[in-house]
């Protein structure tokens with residue numbers, strides 16, 4: 001039998017055999033969104049999927065195919081919808097996609113699920129999707145599906161953040177396409193990063209409110225919201241080690257693995 005943890009790489013009999021072992025299934029929630037002039041638009045798919053793959057190897061789980069579109073990009077956390085290429089779902093649609101995948105996995109015998117968001121804006125519509133999925137499963141007579149839902153970037157040690165940001169951490173929202181994501185991409189997919197194209201028009205200075213329509217100049221023209229300078233694959237490794245270790249620990253504790 002193929003030993004892949006990537007669910008879609010298995011044949012159906014292989015999946016069936018794995019499903020009988022009550023595996024933990026990881027569902028990455030991604031986005032197709034601008035990540036500055038220096039990175040590809042699939043960052044929010046690549047990163048949570050890579051984290052999930054490593055954790056699944058630790059706990060003999062499976063990674064469901066990532067959802068490649070996310071809820072709309074917001075100016076203050078992802079640059080907004082105006083950027084060429086950023087391609088998004090309405091919140092309702094996104095929630096229903098998550099709902100349907102959870103329902104379907106539940107009907108195929110999966111009972112442990114970890115929903116891992118790689119895109120800030122997916123948080124609440126993702127929560128809605130989990131809630132709707134569980135509600136539907138319950139109505140279908142399946143009441144024992146266990147779900148964890150998390151943002152991978154929350155699983156990082158204080159000491160690691162201090163090492164990465166000796167002058168203080170700017171906050172996760174502003175980290176869009178900046179040092180954390182760029183370092184992880186340099187580690188995982190350096191072919192999708194061009195450090196010669198790192199912009200210098202940031203960091204963004206946002207008020208603590210939104211404006212509609214988005215005023216000119218509200219978002220840095222590059223789409224990068226904080227500093228990219230100083231990004232390195234080595235720093236990506238520090239982050240990856242924390243993400244994988246701490247999430248693995250949490251999953252084992254919650255699911256008694």
Ligand SMILES: [Zn+2]
Nearest residue numbers: 043044177181
């Ligand atoms: Zn991102």
